[in-house]
Amino acid sequence: MNANVTREEALSLLKKYNQEPFHIQHSLTVEGVMRWYAKENGEDEEFWGIAGLLHDVDFEKYPEEHCKKAPELLGEVNASPELVHAVCSHAYGICSDVEPNCLMEKIMFAADELTGLIGAAALMRPSKSVMDMEVKSIKKKFKDKRFAAGCSRDVIEKGAEVLGWDLNDLFEKTILAMRSCEASINDEMEKLV
Numbered sequence: 001m002n003a004n005v006t007r008e009e010a011l012s013l014l015k016k017y018n019q020e021p022f023h024i025q026h027s028l029t030v031e032g033v034m035r036w037y038a039k040e041n042g043e044d045e046e047f048w049g050i051a052g053l054l055h056d057v058d059f060e061k062y063p064e065e066h067c068k069k070a071p072e073l074l075g076e077v078n079a080s081p082e083l084v085h086a087v088c089s090h091a092y093g094i095c096s097d098v099e100p101n102c103l104m105e106k107i108m109f110a111a112d113e114l115t116g117l118i119g120a121a122a123l124m125r126p127s128k129s130v131m132d133m134e135v136k137s138i139k140k141k142f143k144d145k146r147f148a149a150g151c152s153r154d155v156i157e158k159g160a161e162v163l164g165w166d167l168n169d170l171f172e173k174t175i176l177a178m179r180s181c182e183a184s185i186n187d188e189m190e191k192l193v
Contacts, residue, residue: 004080007046010053013077018060025189027053029115030108032181033174037107048104051086055108067096094155100162110159113151114174117141120148130178138171
């Protein structure tokens with residue numbers, strides 16, 4: 001698979017359509033998580049990372065057209081059909097009818113919402129970090145439907161199911177993935193301010 005888009009081009013496109021630090025940080029997080037998962041699975045870290053970075057490219061400016069406006073925006077950087085499909089499949093069943101087919105798309109579908117839940121839980125900790133986060137903490141927050149209510153538990157469960165993983169495995173791997181990129185994301189966010 002080929003993104004045929006550099007990280008610099010992807011980041012520039014993301015920032016063109018997203019100014020909210022929260023949205024940029026979320027995209028950087030999903031990028032880092034996808035790179036970690038790619039490495040774990042012996043896959044193309046660059047392609048997986050670019051897909052993660054651009055997965056919400058249209059969300060801030062076009063929330064009502066999320067995943068429907070993305071192909072047009074991705075066209076600005078001549079994104080490959082594989083990249084467009086990956087970006088549009090991450091919200092399957094929510095606002096997109098593009099089904100995640102390959103392992104990368106299934107992982108992004110499962111991990112996208114979960115990174116939000118884990119990130120929100122991390123902010124509640126004294127450390128404000130995922131470095132000391134444990135699966136049991138996420139399980140507790142996952143059960144509390146009021147906590148980070150915008151993070152769909154149904155999508156997270158369906159994501160684990162599509163991958164054939166136990167929820168605990170998905171939680172554990174995604175925590176590890178978020179640990180792998182937390183410092184670099186913090187550095188990058190500081191440069192934005």
